[in-house]
Amino acid sequence: MKSKTRFDRRRFLELLSVAGVAVYLPGCGPDDGQPPNNPPASSKKALVLGGGLAGLTAAYDLSKQGWDVTVLEAQASAGGRVQTHRAFENGQYAELGATRIPDVHDLTIAYAEEFGLKLVEFQDGTPLYYLGGNRFVHAEGTPWPIDGLSAEEAMEGLGMWSTYIAANFEKFGNPRDGSFPLPGVVDQWDGKTMIDYLKDQGATDAFLPLYASDNGSEVHKIGALAWMALEVADQDWNLTYHVEGGNDLIVQKLLEKLDGKILFEKVVKSISQDDTKVTVTVDAKGTTETYEADYLVCAIPFPPLRDVTFSPALPDDKQKAIDELYMMTAARGTFQTKTRFWKNDPLGELGGLKLVKSDTRAERVWDLTNTQTGDTGILVAYTQNENADAFGAVPEAEREAFMQAEIAKFFPEIEAEKSSFHQKVWAQDPWVKGAWTAILPGQWWMMAVIPRVEGRIHFAGEHTSIWAGWMQGAIESGKRAASEILKKS
Incomplete structure (x- = not known):
């Protein structure tokens, strides 16, 4: 996705709805962005299912209003898809999930500010392209060396974003003012x-691999509406940040705020509700336990939620959405390297977060030490869609060799430079079974259904937000769900 101008955090546009999706946005409520005040009442109880960023956000907002909140988390740790791996040498680390914080993601930035976390900017640089076996860098003002591009594409390259995408924003409406x-x-x-959308705008077949190499191969799968909604909403994205020390520090700060309110290794089995309460049954390492509350925030991703029994049954359209919502497959093969050898490449110094943009199985290679000190490097092959499926289909013991061979196509130094390897295949994580929500063609109807309140059950998670796959979406959805409950009470 393209970015344009620096974002002023004090400039908030009211984000009311996306096809019926209620959205929480600071500055739009009667209390200047804070949930409505409620008198302290420890008798008001809420359960939150899922200790990811969305669930923790909802619990935090409710607890600040005096509610008795309990978070039930299936795993032995919290954070969901905000995971930072710290087992590398020299104190370096890699994000296994959420990595980037755009400067237009006000809610994420607000958390960093509230918790005293330092944001560091990913620095720009010259990326390496490897497309159709051609290894090159591109210099501004020179033609792109890709056969089959139109004359305009050959000169503009990825700058065709302005023609193919940005030029049509007004035809779609804007989620930030409720018109999309x-x-x-x-x-x-x-x-x-x-x-399909790009082809309809006149994009050549030769342009599509270039676009995918920059944006990820998910563009072959995701619906045009979901992609364009986010393009319009984040059109002012300019700078990209990261939490110094790891993005999971946001999670750690929320855990500190919610000390004693989170119960781990509680696997939800059933949810029932009546006119007065919600009841949840869990499997606690072989023991059945029951919890009751006035309201419930369900922040469990839909794939594992398919194994939960609801009584009474959910409406047909909500159950259909739970059953059919698609989770994009993504995987990361991460190498720590002895040096940052790409700074001395024969084509010149390479740099930027998106260090390599390729059409190989390695797809995009990100430099996660872009914001870290030291001489060693962290390179992650960030794969999506069919490339992630191919990586996940390789036996785990053979994945390092598989990804090394792909990276060696453009970085033959990788064999001598690698010092360690780590891998994460999100589709094989039983607690999410995918990386993030992708609304597929023909599924836009789900956008109104997924976050809809069902009696005393409220839904949160990146899958309920237009910012699917982003920390912003998780935080926004958690705040929305908490606000819904507070307004009801």
């Missing part, structure tokens, strides 16, 4: 992928 999607947009684009 404008009348007729769903009928026109709901049945198409983002790649």
Whole structure:
């Protein structure tokens, strides 16, 4: 996705809805962005299912209003898909999940500020391209060395974002003022992928691999509407940040605030509700336990939620959304290297977070030491869609060799430079079974259904937000769910 101008955090546009999706945005409520005040009442109880960023956010907001909150987390640790791996030498680390914080993601930045966490900017640099076996860098103002591009594409390259995408923003509407999607947009684009959309704008077949190498191969799968909603919402994205020391420090700060309110290794088995309460049954390492509350925030990703029994049953459309919502597959093969050898590449010094943009199985290679000190490096092959599936299909013991061979196509130094390897395949994580939500062609109807309140059950998680796959989406959804409950009470 393209970025344009620096974001002023004091400039908030009211984000009311996306196809019926209620959205929480600071500055839009009667208490200047804070949930409505409620008198302290420890008798008000809320259960939160899921200790990821969305669930922790909802619990934090409710607890600040005097509610008795209990978070039930299936795993032995919290954070969900905000995971920082710290087993590398020299104190270096790698993100296994959420990595970037755009400067337009105000809620994420606000948490960093509230918790006293330092944000460091990912520095720009010259990326390496490896497309069709051609290894090159691109110099501004020179033609892109890709056969089959149109004359305009050959000169503009990824700058075609302005023509193919940004030029059409007004035709779609803007989620930030509640106008997305404008009348007729769903009928026109709901049945198409983002790649279909680009072709309809005149993109050549030769341009598509270039676009995917920059944005990820998910563009071949995700629906055009979901992609364009985020493009419009984040069109002012300019700078990209990261929490110094690791993004999971946001999670750690929330855990400190919620000390004693989180119970681990509680696997939800059933949820029932009546006119007065919600009851949850869990498996606690072989023992059945029951919890009751006035309201419930369900922040469990939909794939594992399919194993939970609801009584009474959820409406047909909500159950259909739970059963059919697609989780994009993504995987990361991470190498620590002895040096940052790419700074001395024969083509010149390479740099930037997106260090390599390729059409190999390695896909995009990110330099996660872009914001870290030291001489050693952290390179992560960040794969999506079919590339992630291919990596995950390789036996675990053979994945290092598989990814090393892919990276060696453009970085033959990797064999001599590698010092350690770590891998994460999100589709094989039983607690999420995917990396993030992707609304597929024909599924826009889900956007109104997924976050809809069902009696005393409120739904949160990146899958309920237009910012699917981002910490912003998790935080926004948790705040929205908490606000819904506070307004009810």
